[in-house]
Amino acid sequence: MQALNEQQKAKLLKRASTASVVTAGVLLVAKLVAWGMTGSVSILATFMDSLLDAFASIINLVAISIALKPADEDHHYGHGKAEQLAALAQSAFIAGSGLFLILHAVNGISNGTVIENNQIALSVMAFSMAVTMGLVMYQNYVVKQTGSLAIQTDSMHYRMDLLTNLGVVIALILATAGLPLADPMIGIAIAVYMIFSVGTVAWQAIQMLMDQALDQEKEQLIREQVLAVEGVLDLHNLRTRMSGVTPVIQMDLDINGGLTLEAAHHIGKVVEHRLLAHMPDADITIHLDPN
Numbered sequence: 293m294q295a296l297n298e299q300q301k302a303k304l305l306k307r308a309s310t311a312s313v314v315t316a317g318v319l320l321v322a323k324l325v326a327w328g329m330t331g332s333v334s335i336l337a338t339f340m341d342s343l344l345d346a347f348a349s350i351i352n353l354v355a356i357s358i359a360l361k362p363a364d365e366d367h368h369y370g371h372g373k374a375e376q377l378a379a380l381a382q383s384a385f386i387a388g389s390g391l392f393l394i395l396h397a398v399n400g401i402s403n404g405t406v407i408e409n410n411q412i413a414l415s416v417m418a419f420s421m422a423v424t425m426g427l428v429m430y431q432n433y434v435v436k437q438t439g440s441l442a443i444q445t446d447s448m449h450y451r452m453d454l455l456t457n458l459g460v461v462i463a464l465i466l467a468t469a470g471l472p473l474a475d476p477m478i479g480i481a482i483a484v485y486m487i488f489s490v491g492t493v494a495w496q497a498i499q500m501l502m503d504q505a506l507d508q509e510k511e512q513l514i515r516e517q518v519l520a521v522e523g524v525l526d527l528h529n530l531r532t533r534m535s536g537v538t539p540v541i542q543m544d545l546d547i548n549g550g551l552t553l554e555a556a557h558h559i560g561k562v563v564e565h566r567l568l569a570h571m572p573d574a575d576i577t578i579h580l581d582p583n
Contacts, residue, residue, distance in 0.1 A: 300437075301437065301440075301573060304434045304437055305356050305434065305438060305440055305442075305443065306356065306357075307434075308434040308446075309349065309353040309356050309442075309446070310353065311427060311430060312349040312352060312353070312427065312446050312450075313346070313349045313352075313353055315349075315423055315424070315427045316342060316346035316349045317346060318423060319342045319423060319424065319453070320339070320342045320343060320346050322420060323335060323339040323342050323416065323420065324339055325416070326339075326412060326413050326417075327339050329412055329413070330412070330413045330464075332413060332460065332463065332464065335413055335416075335417075335460055338417075338420070338453065338456040338457055338459075338460050338482070340389050340392065342453060343389070344385045344389045344449070348378075348381070348382040348385055348386075348446065348449060349446055351378050351381055351382065352378055352382070352442050352443070352445075352446050354378075355374045355377065355378030356374075356375065356378075356440075358374040359372050359373070359374040359375045359442070372534070372535030373501060373535060375441050375442040376441060376442075376498075376500045376501045377497075377501070378442045378445070379441050379442055379445040379493055379494070379496075380497045380498070382445050382446070382449070382493075383445070383491075383494035383497070384494075386449065386452075386486050386489070386490045387486070387487050387490055389483075389486065390483040390484070390486040391487070392483075394480055394483045394484070398476070413460070413464050414464055417457045417460050417461050417464075418461075420453070421454060421457045421458070424450050424453050424454050424457065425454065427450055428447055428450050428451055428454065431443055431444075431450065432447060435447060439534075441493075441496065441497060441500065444493070445493045445497075448490075448493060452482075452485065452486055452489060455482065456482045459478045459479075459481065459482050460478070462474070462478060463477075463478040463479070500533075500534050503533040504533065504534075505532045505533060506532040506533070506534065506539060506541075510539070511530065514530065514541060514543075514567060515527065515530070517563075517566045517567055517570065518543070518545070518563050518566070518567070520566070521562050521563050521566060522559075522562075523547055523548065523551070523555075524545055524546070524547060524559060524563065525545075525546040525547060525548070525583055526545075526546040527543050527544065527545050527546065528543075528544050528546070528581075529542070529543060529544040530542070530543045531543070538573050538574065538575055539571050539573075539574040539575070540574070540575045541567065541574055541575070541576045541577070542577040542578075542579075543577075543578055543579070544578075544579045544580075544581050545559070545560065545563065545578055545579070545580050545581060546583040547559055547580055547581070547582060547583060548582070548583065549582030549583055551582075556580050556582075557580075559580070560578045560580055563578060564576050564578060
């Protein structure tokens with residue numbers, strides 16, 4: 293699969309973030325109506341999840357718009373880290389909504405919950421699952437193409453939405469069968485899952501904000517491509533990180549000290565072009581060391 297350039301990635305990111313906001317709005321209205329007609333704690337759980345999805349998706353849209361801005365006088369390395377900040381904000385919102393759901397479900401267990409209009413609720417859940425599945429499939433495609441942490445985090449919201457919708461369907465069926473406690477208990481299970489699921493993404497965002505290196509596979513690819521260039525004796529001080537969806541690569545190359553400045557410069561350009569063939573939007577800095 294051919295790597296996308298920066299403009300192609302930007303186009304995909306904007307489309308995915310816009311699709312997320314529109315989907316969240318549609319699901320929000322549908323679930324609010326369903327909760328109002330049924331009083332189900334599980335539907336309230338999935339409504340709260342969609343409310344947070346909508347808010348987080350709007351943050352995502354704004355963050356990606358900022359992250360795609362080019363470098364300026366105040367931000368010499370661009371604005372890519374806005375993506376990681378958005379991922380952290382979304383993680384906090386998900387954890388907070390999970391705690392709210394647990395409290396509401398506990399109250400439902402204490403006071404009892406009566407669910408009405410099950411058929412309407414089941415229809416809304418089926419609709420929600422179909423719409424969400426379509427969005428998640430598109431988001432997965434965008435993440436594979438761009439490596440965007442913000443879209444990955446947003447997609448996690450909607451994958452959780454699929455699980456919450458499935459949980460609601462099970463709760464409604466069990467409640468109809470004479471097990472009303474299934475509704476708040478499944479609501480609590482959904483909330484706990486929401487809280488624990490954000491841990492990995494939040495940690496990944498923190499690591500990227502702290503300039504964690506690219507994974508070993510990518511660094512090995514960089515070394516292989518560099519050492520394959522004629523005239524490169526070795527490389528050292530390889531430093532890598534991510535700025536949004538842009539890989540940042542810095543290295544020192546050992547070359548023959550007897551080469552002319554023009555020849556040495558040519559070697560550096562060949563190395564840069566080989567790396568850009570695999571990472572079209574990479575920010576590459578090469579220092580040439582005579583040996």
